[in-house]
Amino acid sequence: MGNVDQLDLAGIDALLDRFKKRRKDQDRMRKTLADFEVDAPQIVSxxxxxxxxxxxxxxxxxxxxxxxxxxxxxxxxxxxxxxxxxxxxxxxxxxxxxxxxxxxxxxxxxxxxxxxxxxxxxxxxxxxxxxxxxxxxxxxxxxxxxxxxxxxxxxxxxxxxxxxxxxxxxxxxxxxxxxxxxxxxxxxxxxxxxxxxxxxxxxxxxxxxxxxxxxxxxxxxxxxxxxxxxxxxxxxxxxxxxxxxxxxxxGVGVGCSVDIGSSELTLSDVAGLVPGDVVLLDKKPGELFDLRIEGALKYRGRLGRRGQGMAFEVAEAVNAEAS
Known part of the structure; x- marks a missing residue:
């Protein structure tokens, strides 16, 4: 009779252990689902x-x-x-x-x-x-x-x-x-x-x-x-x-250049140039200079100074067909 009582108590203890383990598993699952719901809610389709x-x-x-x-x-x-x-x-x-x-x-x-x-x-x-x-x-x-x-x-x-x-x-x-x-x-x-x-x-x-x-x-x-x-x-x-x-x-930078004039020299003229020589350009005094954007003529204007540097003042835009 005593053995039967001991077996029953052991069985009850085992049953309680299984119940506790299952309860822990359920709690762990609830937490996992809660964490998933926190991390990945989908209320927008x-x-x-x-x-x-x-x-x-x-x-x-x-x-x-x-x-x-x-x-x-x-x-x-x-x-x-x-x-x-x-x-x-x-x-x-x-x-x-x-x-x-x-x-x-x-x-x-x-x-x-x-x-x-x-x-x-x-x-x-x-x-x-x-x-x-x-x-x-x-x-x-x-x-x-x-x-x-x-x-x-x-x-x-x-x-x-x-x-x-x-x-x-x-x-x-x-x-x-x-x-x-x-x-x-x-x-x-x-x-x-x-x-x-x-x-x-x-x-x-x-x-x-x-x-x-x-x-x-x-x-x-x-x-x-x-x-x-x-x-x-x-x-x-x-x-x-x-x-x-x-x-x-x-916001992209582009290259700009100002043409102050041109001249045609012979090879001997070029070879003989020394500091102090003057080269005659095809621009007349007071004539506007050309401003080119990436090589294309876009504006004409005058040269001047701003602070310690040279500057260009735009006087007119150049029509694309005219250029």
């Missing part, structure tokens, strides 16, 4: 996400033109990714110190954020103050001057989103506010959903930057879903790309 990705590629074209004009250099802007994430997931993947720009918008309960890591931010600062875009690992707050330099890049970046997305998401973004630590971003509601858009930027073919835009999905889901039902017209897309290309070209 796949069709709407595809439509938004197309618009963000147009943003990239606009931003490349605007930034290229400001930097006076070739800028390539590419959409790297577009995801739906909770703010918690974004914050967990960030270093403690970075560049954050926060911009409020009427109708949105949360701000729009622009994020740049220190490598990108310091490279931008170096580039805009005359360097080649070298990055550095700083462990301090950005100075007011450095913040203003970064804002000179962030403002046109946000403006490109306003212009391109105006028909889909009418955003009236206010003047951005600068922040520099992850904790400042973590002060906002972490469970909130954002559309996280990442762009890879290449300047002058060698300097690489990464921008992230965090667009709060609260109050915007319906507008985003509607965008999927109104696809962009090819003509509209082509016009946007033409305008973006025009903006890019505006």
């Amino acid at each position: 796949a069709q709407a996400m595809t439509a938004m990705e197309q618009r963000f590629r147009m943003v990239a074209d606009h931003a490349a033109g605007d930034m290229g004009a400001g930097l006076r250099s070739q800028v390539d802007f590419e959409l790297a990714s577009c995801r739906q994430l909770r703010l918690r997931s974004v914050v967990e993947g960030l270093p403690n110190r970075l560049c954050i720009a926060r911009s409020e918008a009427p109708g949105l309960p949360l701000p729009v954020f622009v994020l740049m890591d220190l490598e990108t931010a310091t490279s931008i600062i170096d580039r805009l103050v005359g360097g080649q875009g070298a990055s550095s690992d700083v462990d301090r707050d950005f100075t007011p001057i450095e913040q203003r330099v970064l804002m000179d890049v962030i403002r046109p970046f946000l403006s490109s989103h306003e212009k391109v997305l105006s028909s889909t998401l009418p955003l009236s973004l206010q003047e951005p506010v600068f922040q520099s630590t992850r904790d400042e971003l973590a002060a906002f509601p972490l469970p909130e959903l954002f559309l996280v858009v990442a762009y890879d930027v290449t300047v002058a073919g060698s300097v690489n930057w990464r921008f992230q835009l965090l667009l709060p999905l609260a109050n915007l889901v319906d507008a985003i879903e509607k965008a999927a039902t109104v696809p962009l017209q090819l003509s509209e897309l082509a016009e946007e790309r033409r305008e973006a290309l025009k903006q890019r070209l505006m």
Whole structure:
């Protein structure tokens, strides 16, 4: 009888152990599912996400033109990714110190954020103050001057989103506010959903930057879903790309030269030239000089001085047919 009682107690203990193990497995599964739901919520449909990705590629074209004009250099802007994430997931993947720009918008309960890591931010600062875009690992707050330099890049970046997305998401973004630590971003509601858009930027073919835009999905889901039902017209897309290309070209340097005149000399004349000799040109005194752009005659004007250097004053444009 005693043996039976012992077996029953042992069986009960084994049953309890199995129950505890199953309970732990269930708790672990619930946590896994909760983490997955945090990291990969899908409240915007796949069709709407595809439509938004197309618009963000147009943003990239606009931003490349605007930034290229400001930097006076070739800028390539590419959409790297577009995801739906909770703010918690974004914050967990960030270093403690970075560049954050926060911009409020009427109708949105949360701000729009622009994020740049220190490598990108310091490279931008170096580039805009005359360097080649070298990055550095700083462990301090950005100075007011450095913040203003970064804002000179962030403002046109946000403006490109306003212009391109105006028909889909009418955003009236206010003047951005600068922040520099992850904790400042973590002060906002972490469970909130954002559309996280990442762009890879290449300047002058060698300097690489990464921008992230965090667009709060609260109050915007319906507008985003509607965008999927109104696809962009090819003509509209082509016009946007033409305008973006025009903006890019505006930042490209071109060679200019001024023709002060010409003369024809014999080989013996050239061989006999010495300092102090005067060569007669075919220009008459008071006649306008030619300004050529990449070899093509575009303007006529007068030579003069500005400060310690020579200068050219444009007097008239040259008709393409006349030239």
